[in-house]
Amino acid sequence: MADEKDKIINEVTQGEYKYGFTSDIPTDYIPKGLNEDIIRLISSKKNEPEWLLEIRLKAFRHWLTLEMPHWAHLNIPEIDYQSIYYYASPTKKEGPKSLDEVDPELVKTFDKLGIPLHEQKMLSGMAVDAVLDSVSVKTTFKEQLAELGIIFCSFSDAVKDYPELVQKYMGSVVNYTDNFFAALNSAVFSDGSFVYIPKGVRCPMELSTYFRINAINTGQFERTLIIADEDSYVSYLEGCTAPMRDENQLHAAIVEILLHERAEVKYSTVQNWYPGNKEGKGGIYNFVTKRALCKGDYSKISWTQVETGSAITWKYPSCILRGNNSIGEFYSVAVTNNYQQADTGTKMYHIGKNTSSHIVSKGISAGHSQNSYRGLVKVVGKAENARNFSQCDSLLLGDKCGAHTFPYIDVHNQTAIVEHEATTSKISEDQVFYCNQRGIATEDAIGLIVNGYAKEVLNKLPMEFAVEAQKLLQITLEGSVG
Amino acid sequence: MLEIKNLHANINGKEILKGINLLVKPGEVHAIMGPNGSGKSTLASVLTGNPAFEVTEGEVSFYGKNLLELLPEERACEGVFLSFQYPVEIPGVSMVNFMRTAVNQQRKYRGLEPMSASDFLKLMREKKEYVELDNKLANRSVNEGFSGGEKKRNEIFQMAMLEPRLSILDETDSGLDIDALRIVANGVNALKSAENSTLVITHYQRLLDYIVPDFVHVLYNGQIVKSAGKELALELEEKGYDWIKKEVGE
Secondary structure: OHHHHHHHHHHHHOOOOOOOOOOOOOEEEOOOOOOHHHHHHHHHHOOOOHHHHHHHHHHHHHHHOOOOOOOOOOOOOOOOHHHOEOOEEEOOOOOOOOHHHOOHHHHHHHHHOOOOOOHHHOOOOEEEEEEEOOEEEEEOOHHHHHOOOOEEEEHHHHHHHOHHHHHHHOOOOOOOOOOHHHHHHHHHOOEEEEEEEOOOOEOOOEEEEEEEOOOOOEOEOEEEEEEEOOOOEEEEEEEEEOOOOOOEEEEOOEEEEEEOOOOEEEEEEEEOOOOOOOOOOOEEEEEEEEEEEEOOOOOEEEEEEEEOOOOEEEEOOEEEEOOOOOEEEEEEEEEEOOOOEEEEEEEEEEOOOOOEEEEEEEEEEOOOOEEEEEEEEEEOOOOOOOEEEEEEEEEEOOOOOEEEEEEEEEEOOOOOEEEEEEEEEEOOHHHHHHHHHOOOOHHHHHHHHHHHHHHHHHOOOOHHHHHHHHHHHHHHOOEOOO | OEEEEEEEEEEOOEEEEEEEEEEEOOOOEEEEEOOOOOOHHHHHHHHHOOOOEEEEEEEEEEOOEEHHHOOHHHHHHHOEEEEOOOOOOEEEEEHHHHHHHHHHHHHHHOOOOOOOHHHHHHHHHHHHHHHOOOHHHHHOEEOOOOOHHHHHHHHHHHHHHHOOOEEEEEOOOOOOOHHHHHHHHHHHHHHOOOOOEEEEEOOOOHHHHHOOOOEEEEEEOOEEEEEEOOHHHHHHHHHOOHHHHHHOOO
């Protein structure tokens, strides 16, 4: 019986990665390796202003003084930063004026991923910025959004067209001195998305960035900057995939979100970078710094993430609740299978008065994977009436995986109320048998149970994403329980 | 129809069923009674394919098919239903989603198209009347936060939805107050037909006042030691099981 169970576990968790194809797109690389010349070359490739090059160089010099962090519950192999290409882009002379000028192979790539770049074919209600390797290739619905004063464009375009905004806000939430990967990103970042929602505007459609690594041996270092002005609202989605390759590829991104008074931002991620094969070979190293600053009173940031991909994930989307009555939320489902490792969670800094935060983390581990929740709730001395509730659940499929919870609570104000609940459970054979007895086959039973377990988080996702995420959970765990 | 011949089964190497023989024809209600530990619930588990048990000998045929060769979900699709003694909770999975998956998988097994959402919801509304379950049921998670009585009523509700050919009620009366017992029994009776049969596993005669059996079997030490009509249940209620133990020479 044990063998039979293992077999079913294996079958359920051994789903194939669907996005592992590579596309034959002529690519412009710069030489491998990292030094000041490379950084100058990236900057000149992008015709950047001097101030931005200065930031890059400062970040690089700072990075040289740092060491890779090793406090996470991760086993990270040595990374040779000199063997990586820091810039690769689909070859093109000028930015495409219309889709007709975009390489058809590239359009095909995104079509295959289910990300149509043709606006007429788009799901109504979603604008997309597509980033391939180091550059943004196409942003849809730009003009329609501009009528409302909303800026949604690639980071490079923003540097050219809105330098004053970029200069003012870039690095204001995640400074290059923040950590090792933030410094690296600030030195070599190539592109990403830029969003500005003006005062009083509710963005009428979901904004979405789709990241794709295609080129070999290439790191992806994008940054996203979202500024939500007073009384504005935006829902932002991020998706990502990569080809199946035997070597590991590095992804070190920065997401900065700044919220003014009464602004609300929902940021949803479905992270599905290539996780490596069943033996743990290949896959993306996903080292990401995401942070939102609730600067204005009554502002609200809500992070929702479904993490199913990457060989190693190191990621803590955080909320700095500086404005009085500001709210931070973090909803996460992290699934690891085979030899994947994830160390993910959040940080909630309560600084303003009457701030509140809510954390719901659902970890699901299968195969030989290791899955950790790491979260900090910090209440500073002057943060009166801070309120936090955290719930961290772990679900284990099989007996070779690990689930870990590292909650840090640091409270310096007596009026704070901080609650933490944690559970660890296994899918029980009784639950599976109960489903079987009603006619439901084991694989579907596991899909039902896992989706039920993650429901509280999945419900936070926009509709189209939620359906996708549910399927993804099931595929990721295909072959894994009995 | 169900035919069990010389069925032996183990759990963790310990023999619990030691040669069960039983014939259940369409339309019949059989009660299986017996003292604690006699193997009643094991019989239910083995018939439905619970992987914790191992069949070491014997045969079970169900409408001509060898039941023991089928996976638990295939047995369910063939029309074998178990009302669990301890129904498990499945957090976050709504009853409507659970039942819809079950109904459609059973339909698929029989070569039928999946049911439309509206037909399905209509069916659910109709069937919950059997056990007087309220309307909120559909959106509640499977058995989560249900009272003991609600869980048992929910089992019979699922039986109504799935329309099995053989229903096995494992200690369905345990933990029920008299009102809940009546509701559950009324539900079972309403679902009875000339085509389907019922196996009622119980300690007490009480349930059999409501669900009247055609046959009563006493299971003791892994074997059926006595079979008779419904009057046997009354006799057991009155005299306990000791006289049976004596009869079989202990």
